[in-house]
Amino acid sequence: xxxxxxxxxxxxxxxxxxxxxxxxxxxxxxxxxxxxxxxxxxxxxxxxxxxxxxxxxxxxxxxxxxxxxxxxxxxxxxxxxxxxxxxxxxxxxxxxxxxxxxxxxxxxxxxxxxxxxxxxxxxxxxxxxxxxxxxxxxxxxxxxxxxxxxxxxxxxxxxxxxxxxxxxxxxxxxxxxxxxxxxxxxxxxxxxxxxxxxxxxxxxxxxxxxxxxxxxxxxxxxxxxxxxxxxxxxxxxxxxxxxxxxxxxxxxxxxxxxxxxxxxxxxxxxxxxxxxxxxxxxxxxxxxxxxxxxxxxxxxxxxxxxxxxxxxxxxxxxxxxxxxxxxxxxxxxxxxxxxxxxxxxxxxxxxxxxxxxxxxxxxxxxxxxxxxxxxxxxxxxxxxxxxxxxxxxxxxxxxxxxxxxxxxxxxxxxxxxxxxxxxxxxxxxxxxxxxxxxxxxxxxxxxxxxxxxxxxxxxxxxxxxxxxxxxxxxxxxxxxxxxxxxxxxxxxxxxxxxxxxxxxxxxxxxxxxx
Numbered sequence: 001x002x003x004x005x006x007x008x009x010x011x012x013x014x015x016x017x018x019x020x021x022x023x024x025x026x027x028x029x030x031x032x033x034x035x036x037x038x039x040x041x042x043x044x045x046x047x048x049x050x051x052x053x054x055x056x057x058x059x060x061x062x063x064x065x066x067x068x069x070x071x072x073x074x075x076x077x078x079x080x081x082x083x084x085x086x087x088x089x090x091x092x093x094x095x096x097x098x099x100x101x102x103x104x105x106x107x108x109x110x111x112x113x114x115x116x117x118x119x120x121x122x123x124x125x126x127x128x129x130x131x132x133x134x135x136x137x138x139x140x141x142x143x144x145x146x147x148x149x150x151x152x153x154x155x156x157x158x159x160x161x162x163x164x165x166x167x168x169x170x171x172x173x174x175x176x177x178x179x180x181x182x183x184x185x186x187x188x189x190x191x192x193x194x195x196x197x198x199x200x201x202x203x204x205x206x207x208x209x210x211x212x213x214x215x216x217x218x219x220x221x222x223x224x225x226x227x228x229x230x231x232x233x234x235x236x237x238x239x240x241x242x243x244x245x246x247x248x249x250x251x252x253x254x255x256x257x258x259x260x261x262x263x264x265x266x267x268x269x270x271x272x273x274x275x276x277x278x279x280x281x282x283x284x285x286x287x288x289x290x291x292x293x294x295x296x297x298x299x300x301x302x303x304x305x306x307x308x309x310x311x312x313x314x315x316x317x318x319x320x321x322x323x324x325x326x327x328x329x330x331x332x333x334x335x336x337x338x339x340x341x342x343x344x345x346x347x348x349x350x351x352x353x354x355x356x357x358x359x360x361x362x363x364x365x366x367x368x369x370x371x372x373x374x375x376x377x378x379x380x381x382x383x384x385x386x387x388x389x390x391x392x393x394x395x396x397x398x399x400x401x402x403x404x405x406x407x408x409x410x411x412x413x414x415x416x417x418x419x420x421x422x423x424x425x426x427x428x429x430x431x432x433x434x435x436x437x438x439x440x441x442x443x444x445x446x447x448x449x450x451x452x453x454x455x456x457x458x459x460x461x462x463x464x465x466x467x468x469x470x471x472x473x474x475x476x477x478x479x480x481x482x483x484x485x486x487x488x489x490x491x492x493x494x495x496x497x498x499x500x501x502x503x504x505x506x507x508x509x510x511x512x513x514x
Contacts, residue, residue, distance in 0.1 A: 009133050010133060010191055014191060015134075017187055017191065018133065018187070018188065018192065019130065021186075021188045022085075022126040022130055022146075022184070022188060023126065023146065023148075023149045024149075024180050024183065024184045025089050025126055025180075025184035025185075026122060026123050026126040026127075026146065026150065027149040027152070027180075028092070028180045028184070029092065029122045030150055030153035031153040031156070031160070032061070032096070032119070032157075032174075032177065035160055035164075035173050036057055036058060039161050039162075039164075039170045042165045042170045043057060043105075043108070043170050044105070047102075047104055047105045048104075049105045056105075056109050057105075057108060057109060057112055059220075059221065059224040059225070060109045060112045060113045061112045061113070061115060061116035062116065062220055062224060063116065063217050063220040063221060063224075064112075064113045064114070064115075064117040064120075065116035065117070065119050065409070066120075066216050066220045066406065066409060066410060066413075067120070067216050068116070068118075068119070068120025069120045069121075069124065069402055069406035069409065070212060070216075070402055070403055070406045071120065071121075071209070071212070071262060071263070071402070072084075072121040072124045072399065073264055073396075073398045073399025073400075073402050074202075074204075074205075074261075074262045074399075075121055076121070076125065076128070076197065076398035076399075076402075077197075077198075077202065077395075077398075078199065078201065078202065079199065080197050080198075081125055081132075081196070081197040081398055082188065082192045082193060082195065082196045082197065085122065085125040085129060085188060086185045086188055086189045088118045088119065088120075089181050089184050089188070090181065091114075091118040092119050092122065092177070092181055093177055093178055093180075093181030093182060093185070095111055095112075095114045095118060096115060096175070096177035096178060097174070097177075097178055098111040099112060099174040100171035100172070100173075100174040100175045101171070120402075121402070123150070123401075123405050124398060124401035124402040124404075124405050125398060127143075127385070127397075127401045127405075128397040128398040128401050129188075130142040130143075130145070130146055131389070132195075132197070132394060133192065133195065137332065139332075140329065140330070140331025140332055140382065140386065141328035141329060141331075142328070143328060143381075143382045143386055144324040144327055144328025144329075144331075144382050145324070145328070146385075147324055147381035147382045148320065148321055148324045150381060151317060151324075151377050151381065152317045152321065156310075156314065156317070158295070158310045159307065159310035159314060160176075161173050162307050162310060163307065166307075198395070202260040205255075205260055205261055205262040207254055208251060208255050208258060208261055208262040208263065211247050211248070211250050211251035211254060212251055212262065212263065214243065214244075214247040215243070215244045215246075215247030215251055216244075216410075218240045218243040218244035219244040219248070219410070220410075220413060221240055222241055222244060223413040223414060223416070223417045224413070224417075225237070226417050226421075227417055227420050227421050227424070252265065264396070264399045267396065267399065267400050270391055270392060271500065271501060272387050272391055272500045272501065272504070273389070273391075273400060273404075275387065275388075275497060275499050275500040276384050276385070276388025276390075276404070276500065277388050277404050277407055277408075278496055279340065279384055279387075279493055279496050279497050280380075280381070280384040280385070280388065280404065281407045281408050281410075281411035282411065282489070282493055282496070283344070283380060283493055284408045284412055284415070285411035285414050285415035285418075286347075286489045287347065287380075287415075287486075288411075288412040288416060289415035289418065289482070289486070290351070290419070290482070291313065292416045292419060293423050293479065294309075294312070294313055295310065295313055296420075296423075297475065297479045298366075300475070301359075301472050301475045301476070302359070308363075312363065312370065313370060314370075315367050315370040315371040315374065316370045316371070316373045316374045316377060317374060317377075318371060318374050319371060319375050319377075319378065320374040320377040320378045321374075322378075323375060323378035323379075324378045326378070327339065327379055328382060331383065335502065335504070336384075336386060336387045336500070336502075337387075337497050337498055337500060339382075339383040340383045340384055340387070340494075340497045341494050341497060341498075342379050343376045343377075343379035343383070344376070344493050344494045344497075345490075345494070346375050346376030347373065347380070347486075347487075347490040348491045349372075349487075350369045350370075350373045351483050351486040351487030351490060352483070352484065354369050354480075354483045355480045355481070355483035355484035357476065357479070357483075358476060359473065386504060387497075387500055387504055390503070390504045419482060422478075422482060423475075423478050423479065423482055424478075426478035427471075427474050427477075427478040428474075429478075430473075430475075430477045431471055431474035433474075434473060
């Protein structure tokens with residue numbers, strides 16, 4: 001529909017209702033990427049499978065979602081952003097219902113593939129539609145509201161998943177999407193159906209699509225299964241690496257020369273888009289690696305339950321929720337590079353703070369750094385999202401948001417795999433170094449064993465307990481090293497953001513037009 005024939009943009013209560021509907025759609029999709037993680041043992045046991053086989057419930061969703069994310073721009077131009085969001089949300093809701101009803105693991109995995117595929121466009125389109133229907137001076141607020149859902153959902157997902165699995169049953173981690181999805185799709189269609197974006201009928205880039213699916217699918221499976229299979233000691237991982245490298249290399253060359261590419265790589269010619277995407281991807285990779293390691297360390301070494309480990313991580317969302325609207329209001333008045341620098345300084349400070357943890361750390365000592373990190377989260381997503389979209393045309397928003405979110409999520413997969421691998425290998429190294437000091441010739445070892453025997457432990461039990469303490473200390477050292485390395489990376493990213501150049505109109509000067 002031509003811009004002059006469109007009704008005026010929503011205002012007041014209608015604008016608030018539209019924002020809620022789009023945000024809930026995003027929240028539901030982001031939540032679903034993490035809520036199933038803690039439920040895998042229950043799902044696998046109920047469906048008669050091993051936990052390793054059950055892990056494909058996560059991998060299948062991640063692979064199909066990663067493939068579809070970069071296609072958002074092409075799909076949006078072909079079918080319209082409003083229609084695509086509503087259809088994707090509706091199909092996601094149906095797929096969620098089907099997942100809950102799955103009678104066996106292969107069926108559940110098939111429905112998770114469908115769920116991940118239709119979920120691909122939901123996050124970038126919610127971002128694009130919010131920006132397109134907010135006035136220019138309020139686009140920062142739109143980005144703030146959008147970023148709150150992206151930040152909070154991964155934190156509360158494991159807590160909700162654990163509680164639902166323990167107190168109800170695992171199918172309800174999927175059933176809870178049904179009312180949310182129905183509300184999001186219905187309200188969005190009612191408010192925005194007359195403000196549909198222009199439809200451009202272009203031929204599909206079949207070669208690019210096949211190369212993308214092959215390359216991204218292989219890479220995502222490699223990242224998900226690499227640590228479990230021993231990385232490049234596995235012929236399966238080597239094969240996946242070769243396939244993804246060849247497919248993605250051909251994909252880049254093909255897309256740059258194709259008249260109607262399925263993914264618009266020319267967006268990287270925009271300096272601020274490139275800087276913003278690099279900063280948000282590397283920042284998210286580092287942050288998400290910590291998000292994965294933190295509860296693992298608490299559960300495996302500090303005797304925290306899954307629920308309490310989630311509660312220890314959850315405080316990061318508190319200040320983020322409070323401060324995100326404030327950041328949205330000041331976004332157009334402050335240099336985005338300054339806001340992002342402040343975010344990375346907070347992240348670095350918290351990382352160095354937590355790198356001094358020891359095995360006697362209390363819940364309060366765990367709580368405070370995560371609580372303070374919420375300040376950094378509020379200043380992280382919003383300025384970088386605005387920076388990456390500044391200077392782009394309104395019709396490029398969906399493509400840019402899809403590509404940016406794809407690279408961010410892929411970076412999160414890299415962060416997960418790399419951090420777990422590094423954490424485990426450093427733990428093994430420190431264990432081997434520490435265990436050398438436990439011997440019959442070490443006075444400290446002899447005194448410790450004698451003390452344990454006086455407490456009633458047999459010789460074998462005393463040695464096992466001592467070995468367990470050494471393991472705990474080795475993992476603690478490796479965890480501290482990982483936090484310290486994260487702090488160094490966050491400081492380095494400050495340099496990256498200053499390669500961006502103003503002006504930084506919130507999401508581009510033409511953001512309000514379609």
